[in-house]
Every structure is written in C-alpha cells, then in structure tokens.
Amino acid sequence: MANDDISTPGTAAAGTGATSPAAIFDYAPAPESRAVVDIRSSYGLFIGGEFVDPAQGRSFKTISPATEEVLAEVAEASEADVDRAVAAARRAYTRVWSKMSGRERGKYLFRIARILQERSRELAVLESIDNGKPIRESRDVDVPLAAAHFFYYAGWADKLGHAGFGDDPQPLGVAGQVIPWNFPLMMLAWKIAPALATGNTVVLKPAETTPLTALLFAEICQQADLPPGVVNIVTGAGDTGRAVVAHPDVDKVAFTGSTEVGRSIAKTVAGTEKRVTLELGGKAANIVFDDAPVDQAVEGIVNGIFFNQGHVCCAGSRLLVQESIAEELLERLKRRMATLRVGDPLDKNTDVGAINSAEQLAKIRELADVGETELAGGPGERWSPPCDLPGTGFWFPPTVFTGVTQAHRIAREEIFGPVLSVLTFRTPAEAVEKANNSPFGLSAGIWTDKGSRILWVANQLRAGVVWANTFNKFDPTSPFGGYKESGYGREGGRHGLEGYIR
Amino acid sequence: MSSTLTPSEGRRHASGVPDDLAGATSSDASLRRFLHGLPGVDQVGAEARAAMLGTRSIKTTAKAVALDLAISMVDLTTLEGQDTPGKVRALCTKALRPDPADPSAPSTAAVCVYADMVATAKEVVGDAVNVAAVATAFPSGRAARDIKLMDTADAVEAGADEIDMVIDRGAFLAGRYLDVYEEIVAVREACRRPDGSEAHLKVIFETGELQTYDNVRRASWLAMLAGAHFIKTSTGKVQPAATLPVTLVMLEAVRDWREATGAMVGVKPAGGIRSAKDAIKYLVMVNEVAGPDWLSPDWFRFGASTLLNDLLMQRTKMRTGRYSGPDYFTLD
Numbered sequence: 001m002a003n004d005d006i007s008t009p010g011t012a013a014a015g016t017g018a019t020s021p022a023a024i025f026d027y028a029p030a031p032e033s034r035a036v037v038d039i040r041s042s043y044g045l046f047i048g049g050e051f052v053d054p055a056q057g058r059s060f061k062t063i064s065p066a067t068e069e070v071l072a073e074v075a076e077a078s079e080a081d082v083d084r085a086v087a088a089a090r091r092a093y094t095r096v097w098s099k100m101s102g103r104e105r106g107k108y109l110f111r112i113a114r115i116l117q118e119r120s121r122e123l124a125v126l127e128s129i130d131n132g133k134p135i136r137e138s139r140d141v142d143v144p145l146a147a148a149h150f151f152y153y154a155g156w157a158d159k160l161g162h163a164g165f166g167d168d169p170q171p172l173g174v175a176g177q178v179i180p181w182n183f184p185l186m187m188l189a190w191k192i193a194p195a196l197a198t199g200n201t202v203v204l205k206p207a208e209t210t211p212l213t214a215l216l217f218a219e220i221c222q223q224a225d226l227p228p229g230v231v232n233i234v235t236g237a238g239d240t241g242r243a244v245v246a247h248p249d250v251d252k253v254a255f256t257g258s259t260e261v262g263r264s265i266a267k268t269v270a271g272t273e274k275r276v277t278l279e280l281g282g283k284a285a286n287i288v289f290d291d292a293p294v295d296q297a298v299e300g301i302v303n304g305i306f307f308n309q310g311h312v313c314c315a316g317s318r319l320l321v322q323e324s325i326a327e328e329l330l331e332r333l334k335r336r337m338a339t340l341r342v343g344d345p346l347d348k349n350t351d352v353g354a355i356n357s358a359e360q361l362a363k364i365r366e367l368a369d370v371g372e373t374e375l376a377g378g379p380g381e382r383w384s385p386p387c388d389l390p391g392t393g394f395w396f397p398p399t400v401f402t403g404v405t406q407a408h409r410i411a412r413e414e415i416f417g418p419v420l421s422v423l424t425f426r427t428p429a430e431a432v433e434k435a436n437n438s439p440f441g442l443s444a445g446i447w448t449d450k451g452s453r454i455l456w457v458a459n460q461l462r463a464g465v466v467w468a469n470t471f472n473k474f475d476p477t478s479p480f481g482g483y484k485e486s487g488y489g490r491e492g493g494r495h496g497l498e499g500y501i502r
Numbered sequence: 503m504s505s506t507l508t509p510s511e512g513r514r515h516a517s518g519v520p521d522d523l524a525g526a527t528s529s530d531a532s533l534r535r536f537l538h539g540l541p542g543v544d545q546v547g548a549e550a551r552a553a554m555l556g557t558r559s560i561k562t563t564a565k566a567v568a569l570d571l572a573i574s575m576v577d578l579t580t581l582e583g584q585d586t587p588g589k590v591r592a593l594c595t596k597a598l599r600p601d602p603a604d605p606s607a608p609s610t611a612a613v614c615v616y617a618d619m620v621a622t623a624k625e626v627v628g629d630a631v632n633v634a635a636v637a638t639a640f641p642s643g644r645a646a647r648d649i650k651l652m653d654t655a656d657a658v659e660a661g662a663d664e665i666d667m668v669i670d671r672g673a674f675l676a677g678r679y680l681d682v683y684e685e686i687v688a689v690r691e692a693c694r695r696p697d698g699s700e701a702h703l704k705v706i707f708e709t710g711e712l713q714t715y716d717n718v719r720r721a722s723w724l725a726m727l728a729g730a731h732f733i734k735t736s737t738g739k740v741q742p743a744a745t746l747p748v749t750l751v752m753l754e755a756v757r758d759w760r761e762a763t764g765a766m767v768g769v770k771p772a773g774g775i776r777s778a779k780d781a782i783k784y785l786v787m788v789n790e791v792a793g794p795d796w797l798s799p800d801w802f803r804f805g806a807s808t809l810l811n812d813l814l815m816q817r818t819k820m821r822t823g824r825y826s827g828p829d830y831f832t833l834d
Contacts, residue, residue, distance in 0.1 A: 024567055025789055025797055030559035136557060295754050296547030339790050348559035449542045469544050 027341075030348045032135045037126045039212065042073040045081055045235060046218035048088035049228025055080040060237070062211055065132035066345050066354040066393040074211050077234035082203065082243040085232040089174040089201040090249055092229030098171055098199050102158035109154030109197055111224040116147040116189075119220065123213055127185055128345040130212040132354030132394070133308050135346050145474055146189035149492075152476035153197035156497060160198060163494050169501035171199030172275060173251035176244040178265075179214075180257045181207035181356050182311040182416075188214055190491050191254050192231060193476075198500040200252065201230045205244050208237040209357045242268070250274060252500065256313070259414075259440075259485050277489025277499040279313065279481060281414040282442030285435035286316030286471060287457065289428070290325045292447035296469065298332045301420070304445060304471040306340060306352055306398050310418040311360075313486075314443035316471050318404075318411055320431050323424040330402060330422065337398050338385035352418060355394040364396050364417035371401050371410035371421070379403045406437055414440070428453065432460040441483030445471045464490075519727060520763055527727055530680040537679060537723060543715035543751055552746035558786045565782070569817045570608055572781040572809075573600060575799045577634055577770065579614040579807050581641075581738065590619045594626035596832055601814050603830075604821070610810065611799040612664060616640075617653060620660035634664035634704070638689060641708070641737035643668040647685060654692040658701045665693050666704045666805075668737060669721065671711045679724055686728035704732035704770055704803075709748045710740040718748055722755035732768035738805060743773025746783060753792040766795065772805025778816040781809060 042059065044051040054075040061070045077085070097105070116123065123146075124138040133142070161167050175195045179187040184206055195202050206214035214233050221231045234240055238261075245253050245265050252275045255265050259280040269276050286304050288297050304316025321329050345353035355361040372382045380403020389395040396417055404411050404421040411421045425431040435444055444463040446454050458466040464482045467473060474480070479495035481487060489499045526536035560568055578597045580589060594613050601607035612632035613623050623633045635657035639645035645653075654665055667689045673681040686705055693701040705725040709718050725733050733752055736743035749771045756767045769792070775781060781804060788796045796802050811831045819825050 025571070025785065025794060026564060027558065027560060028562040028564040030561045140557070292541070293544035293547065294541040296544040296551070299547055299551050348557070469547065 027349050029344070031344060031346045032125055032128070032139075032348060034125060034129065034346065036122050037129070039071055039126070039129075042075075043211070043215050043235070044075050045077050045085065046215065046221075046231070046233040047081070047085045047229075048091075048232070049222065049226075051218070052084075054078060055084075060208060062130060062209065064129050064393075065209075065356050066129075066390070068392050068394075071130060071212065074215070074235045077205075077236040077240045077243070079243045082234055082240065082247055085203045085234050086174055086176070086244075086247050086249050088229035089203050089232050092227055093171075093173055093201040096227045097196075097201050097230050098173075100199070102160060102197075102199070105197060105199065106154045106157030108224060108226055109150050109157060109193065112220060112226070113147050113150035113154060115220050115223055116143065116150060119216075120144070120147070123185060123216060125346065126216055127213050128353070131181065131184060131210050132345050132356050133311075134350040134353040135348055136350065137308060137353075141474075142183055142186045145476070146185045149186075149189040149193045149476045153193035153496075156194075156494075157197040160497065160501065163497050165498060165501055169198070169497075172500060172502060173200060174249060175200045175202045175252040175254060175500065176247060176250035177202055177204040177254045178241045178244060178257065179204065179206055181210040182308060182313070184210040185213040185217065187256050188217060190256070190496075194491070194496045195252075195254075195500050196230065198497055200500050201232075203232045203234060203244055203247075203250070205234050205236060205241050208235070211235045245269065252276070254489075254499065255279070259487075262487060275499065277481075277491065278487035279489070279491060280442075280485060280487040281416075281440055282313045282315065282482065282486050283318055283412065283414055283438050283440045284314055284316045284443040284445065284463065285318045285320050285431075285438075285461075286445040287320045287425075287431045287435060287447065288322065288325070288329060289431075289446075289448040289450070289453065290322040291449045292325075293449060293469065294325070294329065294332065297447040298329070298336050300445060300447060300469070300471040301333055302336055302340070305420040306337075306418050307472050309352055309355055309396070311356060311416055312472065313414075314465060314472065314480075315416075316443075316445050317415060317420060318435075318438075319420055319422045320425050320434055321422065322431070323426055326422075326424045330400075333400065334383060334385070337400065340385065340387075340398050342387050342395070342397060343390060352398060355396050355417065358394055360416065361394040361396060364415055364419060367410060367413060367415045368396075368399060368417075368419055371404075371408065371419070374408045374410065375401060375403060406434060412438065428457060432457060436460070436462050439485040442481075442486035443467070523727060523762060527680070527683055530678065533679045533683060533724070534677060537720040540719055540723060543719055545715055548715055548750055549747045552750045552787065555750075555787050555790060556746060556783045558783075560782050560786065566817075566820050568782045568785050569778060569813055569820065571797060572778065572785060572804065573813050573817070574608040574611060575803050576610040576810050576813070577612045577614045577772070577803050577805045578610045578810060579738070579772075579805055581614070581616060581636060585616065585619060587619070587622045590615055590622045591626050592832075594623050594631070596810070597631045598627060600810055601818070602832070604818070607814065607817065611803055614666060614805060617657035617660060617662070620657055620662045624661040632663040633661065634666055635660070635662035636666045636668075636737075638667040640666070640668055640706075641739040643670050644672075647688065650685070651688055651692045654689050658693055658695060662701050664702045664704060665689070666706055666734060668706045668708060669725070671708055674712070674717070674721060674724075679720075683724055683728045686725055686730060690729045702731040703729070704734045704768075705730040706734045706737055706772075708737055708740055709735045709744075710742045715747065715751045718751045719755055722752050723759070726755070726759045726767050730767060732770050732803070734770040734772055734803075734805065736771075736773040736805075738773030741774075744771030744775055744805075746787060749784060750787060750791060753788060753796070756796070757792045766801055768801040768803065769796070770803040770805055775804055775806050776808050776812065778809075778812045781813060
C-alpha cells in the first residue's frame with residue numbers, strides 16, 4: 001500500500017517561498033443549519049392517513065451515521081401492522097383511488113411535487129442527517145429528482161391511454177414496495193409516483209437505517225390532503241419487508257436492494273398472481289478509451305464511484321481503461337482523489353460523506369481487505385489519498401485498487417462503497433468482453449471522442465443503462481433497470497408505467 | 503510587488519522546453535499534429551465541473567482570506583479611447599491604496615492601460631504596483647507584425663512591467679498555428695529590455711472568438727510553447743469574455759504544462775467578472791484544479807475594473823458587519 005502524496009507535485013520548486021497558500025485558503029466550515037428540520041423523538045406507523053402505534057409496541061432507533069447520535073425511536077411494524085396497512089390501502093383503492101379520474105389523481109401528484117420543492121431544504125437536511133450523504137448531493141440531486149419524478153408521473157396520470165399500453169389501462173390494486181437506504185427519498189419517489197399515477201395504492205417500507213424522510217413524506221401526504229390509505233408507510237427491518245412482500249392481498253411487489261434479497265422475494269412471490277419488479281445490484285464497467293476527453297473522464301470516474309460514497313447500485317465500480325493511457329489516467333485520477341473533501345455531511349463543501357451503517361462499513365472493510373490480500377505480491381496496489389477521517393461515525397476513505405483482474409473478488413462482487421477496481425484492456429472487443437463478464441448488468445459507461453465507437457460498444461454491452469461521456473445521470477423521463485442478476489422491470493419514463501398497469 | 507513577479511531562474515522555459523515538446527514547433531504540420539493530438543474537452547462535462555466548483559461555500563475566515571487574495575490579484579484596468587492622464591492617475595492611486603479608509607487593504611497586482619499611458623501610470627505607482635500595457639494592435643490584433651512589435655517595444659520602453667498581447671485569431675482559426683506561434687515568440691523577444699531583463703508577457707486568446715474548449719486548450723499549449731508567462735482569456739471587448747469553464751480548461755493546461763516541463767505559467771481571466779462572489783468561485787477553481795501554488799498574484803490575475811469595488815465592499819462588510827453603499831468607494 002503506497003500512500004505517496006501526488007497531490008502537490010513539485011511544491012518545493014514553486015510558489016513564492018512564503019507560507020504555503022494551501023494553508024491560507026483552507027475552506028472554513030460551512031454547515032447547513034439543522035434548525036430547518038424538526039425531528040420528533042418517536043414515530044409511529046403511517047396507516048390510513050394518520051400516525052398510529054404499532055400493535056406490539058416495538059421500536060428501533062435510527063442514528064446519524066456521521067456522529068452515531070440517536071435521532072429518533074421508530075415503530076417496528078409486525079405482521080399485524082402490515083395487515084392493517086394493506087387493508088387501509090385496499091379500502092382506499094376500492095373506495096376512492098381507483099374510481100378517481102386520472103386528472104384528479106394528477107392534481108394530487110402535482111401538489112405533492114410542489115410541496116417537495118417547497119420543503120426541499122428541510123428534506124435535504126434530514127436526508128443528510130439520517131443517511132450520511134453530503135448535503136450537496138441531497139440538495140442538488142436527491143430532492144430535486146424526487147420532486148421531478150412526481151411532476152413527471154403527475155403528467156401521465158390523465159394520459160395513460162396514450163402510453164402505448166392499450167386504450168384504457170387499469171391499475172393492479174395494492175402495491176407493496178420495499179426500498180433501500182442509499183437514496184431514501186428518491187427511491188420512495190421512484191416507487192410511489194408511478195404507482196399513484198396509474199391508480200394503485202401503496203404500502204411502502206423504507207430501510208431501517210433511513211426511515212426519516214419517508215416519515216416526513218407521510219406528513220407531506222397529509223399536507224397535500226391525499227385521501228387516507230392511498231399511501232401507507234410501515235417502518236421496520238427485514239421481517240417487516242417480508243410481511244409486505246408475502247401479504248396475500250398485495251397485487252404488486254416492487255423492490256430495490258441487494259440481489260440476495262431480490263432472489264428471496266422472487267421465491268416468495270413465485271406461483272402467486274403478484275406482479276414483480278426488482279432493481280438489484282450492479283458491478284458497472286466504466287470503459288475509458290485512449291481518445292477520451294481525459295479530464296472529463298477523470299471527473300466521470302470520480303462521480304461514478306465516489307458519488308454517494310459509492311452506495312449506488314449503478315456505481316461505476318470497475319474502471320476498464322485502455323492500457324496505452326492507463327498510467328497517465330491513474331496519475332490524474334489519484335491527483336483528483338486527493339482533492340475530495342471527506343467529512344461532515346452537513347458541510348456544504350463535503351464531497352464524500354459517511355458510510356450509512358456500521359454493518360455496511362464492516363462489509364466494505366472486509367472486501368477491501370480481501371482485495372489487498374488478493375493483490376499482494378502482484379503489480380497492483382491499494383491506494384487512498386491522505387485524509388483525516390472523523391473519530392466518531394462510520395467512515396471509509398476513497399480507495400482505488402490497481403492491477404485488478406477479472407479473477408479477483410473485488411472485480412466481481414458488489415462492494416457498495418467508495419472502492420474502485422481498475423482493470424486494463426487492449427482492444428474494444430476485449431473491453432466489451434470484460435464488461436459483460438459479470439453476473440450483473442445494470443449500467444455501464446463509455447468514454448471516447450468517437451461517436452461510432454459509442455454506438456458500437458453500447459450495442460454490445462449487456463447493461464440496462466449505458467452512459468456515454470458522462471456517468472450517474474438520472475432523469476424521470478429515462479427508463480432505468482437491469483439485465484441478468486441486476487433485476488427485471490424498468491422504472492422511470494413511459495416504461496415505468498408498465499409495472500403498475502394491466 | 504514587482505520583485506515577487508520575477509520568477510527564479512531555471513523554471514522558465516524560454517529555451518528550456520523539453521525536446522519532445524520543442525519538436526512540435528518545427529513546422530506548421532507538426533504543430534497542428536501536436537495541438538490536435540491533445541485530449542479533447544467534453545463541453546458538457548467541463549461546464550458541469552465548473553458549475554459544481556461554483557457551489558463551494560466560502561465563509562468567515564476563508565472568505566476574508568479570499569477577498570484580500572482577490573484584491574491583490576486584480577489588474578485594475580482602463581482601456582477606453584477616452585482615457586485621460588487624469589483618469590489613469592486616479593486609477594493608479596486607487597491601485598496603490600484601494601480603500602483610502604482602510605490601509606490594511608492590499609494593493610492590486612497591476613494597473614492595465616494602453617501603451618501611451620504607461621509613462622503616466624509609472625509616475626504614480628513607481629515600483630509599488632506593476633504597470634501592464636496592452637499591445638500588438640489591441641484588441642483586434644489586426645495589423646502587420648512589425649507594427650505589433652513596435653507597439654510592444656514602445657510600451658516596454660515607456661516602462662511597462664507587463665505586456666498583454668492579443669493573438670491573431672484569424673490565423674489561429676484558419677489553422678495557421680505556426681504564424682501565431684512565431685508572432686508570440688517575436689513579441690516575447692520585443693519584451694526584452696536593453697539591460698537583458700524583460701517585461702512579462704501575457705497572451706490574450708479572446709476565447710469568445712475561439713468558440714470551442716478544444717480551441718482554448720490548443721491556444722493554451724500554443725502560447726506556452728511560445729514562451730508566454732501568462733495566458734489570458736479575453737480583451738474585455740468581445741462577449742462572452744471570461745467564463746468559469748474557459749478558465750477551467752486553461753487551468754488544466756497550465757497544470758499539465760508544469761507536469762510536462764516543471765515550469766509554471768500564470769492564468770488571467772479578464773472581462774465580465776464583476777462580483778466578489780464570482781471572484782471567489784475563480785479562486786476555488788484555481789485551488790482545486792491547478793492547485794494552491796497558483797493562489798498568488800504571480801500566477802493568477804483578474805482583469806477587471808468594477809470587481810475591485812465589490813471586493814472592497816464585501817471586505818468592509820466582513821470587518822464592520824455593515825454594508826456601506828457604493829458611494830463610499832471611489833469610482834474608477
């Protein structure tokens with residue numbers, strides 16, 4: 001492990017010999033105020049339009065991963081609670097929501113979208129506190145995209161007959177939705193907006209480490225006067241999720257999360273009438289050709305793997321770089337990584353925040369250690385820029401492994417953290433072969449100035465999303481989903497309607 | 503100020519360009535091959551990076567440092583046909599002591615005037631602030647080469663510490679890169695004083711006329727190969743003038759040039775930078791793209807006039823907690 005500092009090449013030769021300017025222009029802390037959010041000490045379940053106590057009275061704590069401070073006690077929904085929530089959703093479906101015209105449904109969705117925008121600062125701060133992601137990302141990405149999703153599907157609500165799925169598509173009924181902790185509010189929007197636009201009602205289970213923005217969203221549903229029971233939010237861990245998925249009166253299951261859990265969901269619903277969409281893991285190849293716009297490619301690599309601490313299912317975790325430029329590109333990448341600012345998620349200048357949980361941190365550490373062992377004695381190495389990590393909370397420095405091959409575990413398994421594996425290739429055909437040699441197929445990136453090559457490579461890649469000269473760009477109008485073990489079904493765009501109608 | 507501008511010997515590349523780079527300028531064809539062989543710039547990506555850096559939040563102590571640093575980097579400029587000696591003298595007085603009410607405000611890096619005003623400016627500032635003169639048929643650059651060289655020599659003779667030249671954009675856009683290169687080399691030669699020292703050369707690209715970031719990158723390398731001490735975005739007479747993404751591309755170029763040659767070249771965005779907030783965005787970009795070594799008036803300048811008053815107003819606000827109106831600061 002070589003920690004040679006390449007961030008300031010030749011500092012000694014340059015400058016005016018006075019005090020180092022680096023010390024002069026240290027950015028002072030610029031924390032976003034926590035005063036805009038009001039976190040309650042305890043939260044109930046959101047069923048039938050109001051917060052209710054769980055049947056068994058059990059609860060769990062949600063903490064801030066940056067400080068390990070306990071934020072709130074959150075109710076744990078048992079099977080009985082899930083049953084109650086599904087009943088509320090069924091009642092709302094048959095009595096109100098399925099009978100309402102698309103135009104009226106659209107009004108509610110527009111209203112929710114506007115409230116999301118109005119309360120965006122509050123939502124962004126809460127998301128950063130509960131999840132650990134930098135405020136810059138929750139403010140500029142998560143919350144605006146969540147609002148955009150509601151705006152987009154609000155527009156579809158009265159035009160479903162023109163979406164290409166028949167003249168008069170019908171809703172499925174009650175949708176049971178289970179979402180992950182990496183983009184809590186955004187995943188909620190991806191799930192709830194298309195379900196509601198098509199006339200379904202939902203029971204949604206947020207992740208146990210990040211329930212707070214979903215519970216704030218419940219308040220927004222109240223504020224929007226959404227009919228009671230159209231959206232129900234049940235908090236809890238794996239058992240609660242299983243109860244939602246397995247409930248006999250749920251017509252549709254939508255899940256985003258790990259491939260392992262996705263597999264067990266597929267087993268649970270096999271043989272039932274339930275419709276399923278799964279959005280699972282990934283090990284995306286980010287392919288950089290020798291004619292790439294190199295500075296932007298470096299930005300794209302950084303954005304691909306260090307965005308959201310690498311807690312991104314479509315993260316560009318495998319960098320495939322053409323061998324003729326590999327050395328130069330890696331030097332540039334390391335120099336750029338040395339400028340990443342790791343720390344307080346609420347500081348507006350933070351680039352990389354906290355790992356979401358102790359459990360996830362342990363998993364990242366384990367796989368990174370495996371990587372180091374695998375590379376020992378070879379030409380590859382593990383490298384992180386020098387950075388001071390806070391003493392409390394869960395942190396992992398941006399890390400890159402060079403000299404990785406297809407046979408290494410760090411090139412095959414999803415690490416779900418700020419860890420990049422670098423492989424090289426010689427020909428475009430080899431790049432495609434390596435990119436596709438994975439059980440996953442969620443996303444991929446191509447970096448080249450040659451348009452024809454972009455099209456050729458994109459056609460060969462077995463990945464649901466292929467970005468060209470960019471990475472991790474999302475838009476509600478664009479369908480998103482995977483090949484192979486990355487799941488089935490598409491979310492977003494016109495395609496995202498299909499999973500919620502018959 | 504002028505003393506810090508003299509770079510230590512051996513870091514400049516007048517004839518110290520590494521052989522592989524020097525070969526690039528042996529003919530028009532090889533120069534074109536070299537410049538067109540530079541990695542491309544993706545417009546969307548470059549603009550996104552610049553916008554992201556613009557979201558950095560610079561507060562309290564960091565802001566105080568940035569404001570003073572920005573003031574010390576200003577090339578306080580007046581380039582109007584109606585300039586009078588009186589106006590230039592007022593400008594120079596302001597450059598020396600930007601805030602008459604507060605002697606702790608640093609002086610600016612330089613004043614920037616037309617060649618015929620150099621002597622007037624020099625009388626006021628002496629050696630305390632540099633005098634930069636625009637030359638080479640500024641701003642269009644449309645004159646014969648010997649006239650441009652005379653223009654330069656005149657300004658140097660009048661005492662200019664720095665020369666801001668414009669490139670021949672017509673030649674550049676037509677692909678006659680060697681013409682542009684040779685002209686910069688010749689102007690650099692004309693910057694030499696009888697005693698062997700030389701005025702520092704800033705090369706203006708007029709990026710608003712170059713259109714693409716690829717061209718900006720090529721112009722940057724071309725000027726550095728020809729021996730520019732500074733590369734500068736614009737004359738201020740053409741819109742758009744300096745922008746964050748254009749400056750980003752130029753900062754990447756000087757960073758890469760140092761990697762290749764070991765020598766540093768300065769960067770000067772000029773025109774259109776009016777607020778302290780904008781100036782701080784540029785400083786953040788210098789810090790994170792080229793590196794903190796460039797955070798000095800030796801290596802980074804703002805070509806501006808109205809910017810200075812906003813910097814002073816923000817500075818006063820930080821020190822007193824109150825905003826004062828524009829009437830409390832001198833007009834340029």
